[in-house]
Amino acid sequence: MGYLCKNDTLFLDLAQKIKKGVATDFEKKKVHAAIQAFFVLPETQKKKIQAFKKRIQAVSVSTDLPVVIADSYNVTIAEDNYDMGWEATFREVPLGENQDFWEIDDVVNGIVFGKIQEGQRLNLDTVTGSSALAYVDYYGAALGWTDKMIRYRKLAKMVEKARMFRTSFWTNKGNNFYSLIAAAADLNVTAYQGVAGNPRVQRDVLTINLCAFTLGNDNKDKGYGDMANAPLIMYANPFDEDRIEAAFRVTTAALTAGQQSGTSITKRPITRIYTYNDNIVSGSPRMVLPGRKFQKAEDMPLTMYQIPKDPLTLNEGSAGWAIYGGAAADTDQARTCTLG
Numbered sequence: 001m002g003y004l005c006k007n008d009t010l011f012l013d014l015a016q017k018i019k020k021g022v023a024t025d026f027e028k029k030k031v032h033a034a035i036q037a038f039f040v041l042p043e044t045q046k047k048k049i050q051a052f053k054k055r056i057q058a059v060s061v062s063t064d065l066p067v068v069i070a071d072s073y074n075v076t077i078a079e080d081n082y083d084m085g086w087e088a089t090f091r092e093v094p095l096g097e098n099q100d101f102w103e104i105d106d107v108v109n110g111i112v113f114g115k116i117q118e119g120q121r122l123n124l125d126t127v128t129g130s131s132a133l134a135y136v137d138y139y140g141a142a143l144g145w146t147d148k149m150i151r152y153r154k155l156a157k158m159v160e161k162a163r164m165f166r167t168s169f170w171t172n173k174g175n176n177f178y179s180l181i182a183a184a185a186d187l188n189v190t191a192y193q194g195v196a197g198n199p200r201v202q203r204d205v206l207t208i209n210l211c212a213f214t215l216g217n218d219n220k221d222k223g224y225g226d227m228a229n230a231p232l233i234m235y236a237n238p239f240d241e242d243r244i245e246a247a248f249r250v251t252t253a254a255l256t257a258g259q260q261s262g263t264s265i266t267k268r269p270i271t272r273i274y275t276y277n278d279n280i281v282s283g284s285p286r287m288v289l290p291g292r293k294f295q296k297a298e299d300m301p302l303t304m305y306q307i308p309k310d311p312l313t314l315n316e317g318s319a320g321w322a323i324y325g326g327a328a329a330d331t332d333q334a335r336t337c338t339l340g
Contacts, residue, residue, distance in 0.1 A: 136325035147314035184334035236285035293330035
């Protein structure tokens, strides 16, 4: 396994041929394909890891396992650590042909189900609502390699620059979507519950439970499904992990044994995702009802384009562009839990 591709020696040989102007179109395409694969690796690896997990779950006998691991071993160990927790919240929607926007309907479901006699028609009340347009935008950056890097095969420097470029892109994309989650959650704040005499874990439990209840209650009449049992996501800073996990572990019996009234965390499924993203600050976890009006669209994934050699510097490189957008069209789908 190479640093930039499976055969870094060949990559550098071809890069030098391009530099000298003697590379064929096929060889140029090979170099470009290697660069493209490197920068989309986090998303590609994510999909391969998901497929790997499904294959593991599908293993029926022990003799199947070595084959699965042999196929996926490199995928697992090569996975870079990129923060993509935000993806769990946003539902992907398609764009219309030749459109840089998509429409999000904010509709009240006015269909009334009542007891219907044989042969009687359903009564359909008027469906009212409004809509909003969300747009995709362009995100780009350039990566340059000097003639000296290519000519003298300074692979370590080339890899470092490429990794910094790739990290910058995926970090920026995460920031864009985490900022939507935070902006929506900041509009709906659940204050810290309990009184000063209560143990902290009890107050944390009460706060998380109220936050989850309020989130479900605010969305129960919007046609989003069964809000009493809808899975939720809590984004939190790792600084709060001990407190939050303690709140999820504590039982009603433990609180009672400590001569404190209270209850344990509700049975509603709440997935915790910990992130150092600046939009998720300590002391203020964000709880989200995922999907629904939290949406994203992508017209073009990160795509690399070759930059012609600059005759004044002999530098060359690649430009990366992506076209995507996101929307939090219903801010009631997010809340901030205040932990003291």
